[in-house]
Amino acid sequence: MRLLISFFLLAITSNGFCQRTIQKMIDTAQKHDTIIVKEGVYKEHDIIITKPITIIGKKNVVIDAEAKGYVFKVLADSVTIKNISAKNVGKSYTKDFAAIYISRSNHIVIENVTLTNVFFGLLIEKSKNIRIRNNYISSKATTEAGTGNGIHLWHCSNAEIEENELHSLRDGIYFEFVKNSVVKNNHSHHNLRYGLHFMFSNNNEYLQNTFNNNGAGVAVMFSKYIKMTRNKFLKNWGTASYGLLLKEIYDAEIIHNEFSENTIAINLEGATRINYVNNTFSNNGWALKVAGACYKNIFKSNNFLNNSFDVSYNSKLNDNSFKGNYWSSYTGYDLDKNGIGDVPYRPVKLFSYIVNKTPEAIILLRSLFVDIINFSEKVTPVFTPKNLVDEAPLMQKVL
Structure with missing residues (x-):
């Protein structure tokens, strides 16, 4: 395994200035190399990874996609991305642009990454053995159609999602057809729809997470063998x-x-x-x-x-x-x-039955009338x- 440092990898642009590109570093690297990305702002998008590799930001590394598409597209096993910030992911009604898109890849680590102004944060499909830890993901969601989810998994297994903060997205965390995974110590808040939303996802554990101030709370649908603790x-x-x-x-x-x-x-x-x-x-x-x-x-x-x-x-x-x-x-x-x-x-209580049938009756809550009808139902249950x-x-x- 080699260690590559971005300082030595320069691409000459048409105007004569030197510009470091992360894509050039990846293309130059061999399998299982580690790339140390030097401090700076990298205006790049659709950075494609097709080999096992580790990318680590040294300090204050920011990738600006300039609203043009994905930031990273991971299409290989054994990829690690750490200590990097990315922003301004492209937005589309026909494509699911993500800061980090992972497809058919196994043994992936995403850690200490900050993703802001995203469409999707992490979009992962048909992958397994994924570790997503200590990341910050946010957007500026105003409509459900105008934004995606923070961490979105589809047809995945054996994922560990720990200690992430997600806010101002459509759904903070979304699972569909995901199994044998753990969601632990995450904070998902102020999302437009759900803090956590999963469907058709069996044998998963959700531990010590906080879900607050979300538009519709948390939704768990069409699943079995679930543990939700603390x-x-x-x-x-x-x-x-x-x-x-x-x-x-x-x-x-x-x-x-x-x-x-x-x-x-x-x-x-x-x-x-x-x-x-x-x-x-x-x-x-x-x-x-x-x-x-x-x-x-x-x-x-x-x-x-x-x-x-x-x-x-x-x-x-x-x-x-x-x-x-x-x-x-x-x-x-x-x-x-x-x-x-x-x-x-x-x-x-009888009054809860009445409110179920006639929601407008809620205005009578705390009234003497409610106390009387509740007492009568308590003595002789009818409804x-x-x-x-x-x-x-x-x-x-x-x-």
């Missing part, structure tokens, strides 16, 4: 905004997550065999909004704190289990002092599932 879903407000949207999800674990100040913390549609354990739902409009075809879900040892509605349910049938949760609105007692309320708790009850409500919050 993530934060915060301040996702809007008429169609969720902390977490689950649609057609099977056999998943949602554990130790925080959902705070979202319009709907979790919206469930066709979610089956999911364990919700040790999560905290606080100050949301709806903590849980359960639509049809949700079966055999377990809600255990969760905290429900000061939500306008703890649970909303649109069916009279219930095949889900609620047991051993803490409900801040629970008013029962614990005579035997075992930490478990002696009176079962019904989390579904809410009779068996949707927590038989062992906790008297103290779960730590």
Whole structure:
């Protein structure tokens, strides 16, 4: 392996000035060489990599694509790009321009890279063994059609996406047909649509990420064998905004997550065999909004704190289990002092049923009328599932 330094690679332009080009460095290098790129601004686009190579920016290396296309196109295995900034990616309604485009390539590392004013940040397809770590990716999204996603994977496997910050994009992180991958310690915020959006992606883990102030929160669709642990879903407000949207999800674990100040913390549609354990739902409009075809879900040892509605349910049938949760609105007692309320708790209120049918009724929230109808439904359930009850409500919050 050789070490190439950009200072010695100069291209003479037609006007007689010397200009260093990264493409020239790559073309000159041999397989598995390391290129050290010297400080400076490089006005280049469509830099093509077709051999195993490592590119490392020494300090303050900026590549300006001048809105003309891609920055890097990686078409080889074993490529590493580190310590480089790129900006002004081309924008198109017919091409998915990206700062770094990776196709059919394996064993790729993208680390300590700053990408600004992008269309897509990283666009990766049909690749595996990808490591994306400690990068900053942003754009200036104003419309969904006018921008792409920060980290976009399609038909990939064994990816590690860690410690990245993504904002002002369409979706921060997007997975489609991705498997056996980990998304950890990322901060995805102020994106136009979703902080995280994945579909048809099985056997993936999402750990210790923060998703806040995104237009529609986080969407998880048509996937199975998912683990979501110790993530934060915060301040996702809007008429169609969720902390977490689950649609057609099977056999998943949602554990130790925080959902705070979202319009709907979790919206469930066709979610089956999911364990919700040790999560905290606080100050949301709806903590849980359960639509049809949700079966055999377990809600255990969760905290429900000061939500306008703890649970909303649109069916009279219930095949889900609620047991051993803490409900801040629970008013029962614990005579035997075992930490478990002696009176079962019904989390579904009649008013939530009414609001589901007639959203305009929300203006009556906090009124005496609402208290009266909720009490009557509590005494004699008619509209809410009779068996949707927590038989062992906790008297103290779960730590």
